[in-house]
Amino acid sequence: GSGSEVELIRHDGSDKGIATIAFNRPKAKNALSRSLVGDFRQALDELRSDSETRVVILRSAVPKVFCAGADLKERATMSPQQVEQFLHSMKVSFRELETLPQPTIAALDGAALGGGFELALCCDLRIAGPQAVLGLPETSLAIIPGAGGTQRLTRLIGASRAKALVFTARRFGPMPALSMGIVNDVANQESTGDSQNIGESGYLRALEWAREILPNGPIAVRMAKRAIDHAGAVDPVTGLDVEQLCYAQVIPTQDRLEGLRAFKEKRKPVYHGH
Numbered sequence: 001g002s003g004s005e006v007e008l009i010r011h012d013g014s015d016k017g018i019a020t021i022a023f024n025r026p027k028a029k030n031a032l033s034r035s036l037v038g039d040f041r042q043a044l045d046e047l048r049s050d051s052e053t054r055v056v057i058l059r060s061a062v063p064k065v066f067c068a069g070a071d072l073k074e075r076a077t078m079s080p081q082q083v084e085q086f087l088h089s090m091k092v093s094f095r096e097l098e099t100l101p102q103p104t105i106a107a108l109d110g111a112a113l114g115g116g117f118e119l120a121l122c123c124d125l126r127i128a129g130p131q132a133v134l135g136l137p138e139t140s141l142a143i144i145p146g147a148g149g150t151q152r153l154t155r156l157i158g159a160s161r162a163k164a165l166v167f168t169a170r171r172f173g174p175m176p177a178l179s180m181g182i183v184n185d186v187a188n189q190e191s192t193g194d195s196q197n198i199g200e201s202g203y204l205r206a207l208e209w210a211r212e213i214l215p216n217g218p219i220a221v222r223m224a225k226r227a228i229d230h231a232g233a234v235d236p237v238t239g240l241d242v243e244q245l246c247y248a249q250v251i252p253t254q255d256r257l258e259g260l261r262a263f264k265e266k267r268k269p270v271y272h273g274h
C-alpha cells in the first residue's frame with residue numbers, strides 16, 4: 001500500500017510469473033524495524049497463495065545496501081519484552097520466507113549484515129553484485145546471530161567456516177562468499193550508464209536466474225524445493241519417503257503429459273501449473 005517500505009512487483013510480458021520484493025527504507029538502510037517487518041510479512045502472505053507466481057526475487061531499492069540488519073535505533077527504545085516480541089515476529093517472517101512454496105533468490109547488491117545476511121540465508125539462491133558486503137557482526141555488538149544465522153549458515157557452509165565468520169565478525173565481499181558457497185553466482189562489474197550508480201548488476205543477474213527457472217514445470221519446481229528442504233531436516237530414510245510423496249504430486253499433472261508430448265514432438269514444452 002501507500003507508504004509501504006516493501007514493494008511487491010509482479011512482472012509481465014515474457015517475465016510474467018516472476019515477482020520481485022524490494023525493500024525501500026532508505027533513511028535507515030533497510031534496517032529491520034517493526035513496520036518494515038510488518039510490510040514484508042504482508043508481501044509474503046500475498047505470494048504464498050499466488051499460484052501465478054513461479055519465482056520470487058528479493059532485492060533492495062536502496063543503493064549500496066541490501067539490508068543493514070536489525071534496526072539498532074528502534075532497538076534502543078524498546079523494553080526487553082518488546083525486544084523479545086519483535087525478534088519473534090522477525091524470526092516468523094524469516095521462516096515464512098524460507099517456506100514460501102516458490103523458489104526464492106536474494107539479489108545482494110550492497111551490504112547484507114547481521115539480520116540482513118540472515119534474511120538472505122532464508123532464500124533458496126543468493127546472487128551477489130560486485131558491491132556486496134556480507135557478514136555477521138553480532139559478536140562485535142556483544143550479542144550472537146539470533147535470527148537463524150548460527151543454524152542456517154552452519155548447514156550451508158559447515159561449522160568451521162561458520163565459526164570463523166561469527167567469531168571474527170568479519171565483513172567480506174562477493175568472491176570469498178562464492179568460494180565458501182554462500183552465494184551461487186557473482187555478477188560482473190557494472191559496465192555502462194546509470195547502472196554504475198544504482199549498483200543493480202546482482203539484481204539483473206538474479207533476473208537471468210529467474211528466467212532460467214521460469215519455463216520449468218511450476219509444480220515440479222515447488223515439489224523439488226520441498227523435497228530438498230527435507231534433506232537437512234529429517235533422517236535419510238524419511239527423506240526418501242518425502243521425495244516419493246513429492247514425486248507423487250507431479251505424476252497426475254497435465255504438465256507432466258505436456259513434457260512427454262513436447263519431447264516426442266521435438267519442441268519446447270509450455271507448462272500451466274496444473
Ligand code: CAA
Binds near residue numbers: 064071111
Ligand atoms: N539500524 C538503524 N539505523 C541504521 C542501521 C541499523 N542497523 N544501519 C544504518 N543505519 C542508519 C545510520 O545510523 C545512518 O543514519 P543517520 O543518517 O541518521 O546517521 C543511516 O542509516 C546511514 O548509515 P551510514 O551513514 O552508516 O551509511 P553507509 O552507506 O556509510 O554504511 C552500512 C551502510 C554498511 C549498512 C552501515 O550503516 C552499517 O554498518 N550499519 C550497521 C550494520 C550492523 O551492524 N548490522 C547488524 C545489526 S545486529 C543484528 O542484525 C542482529 C539481530 O538482532 C538480528
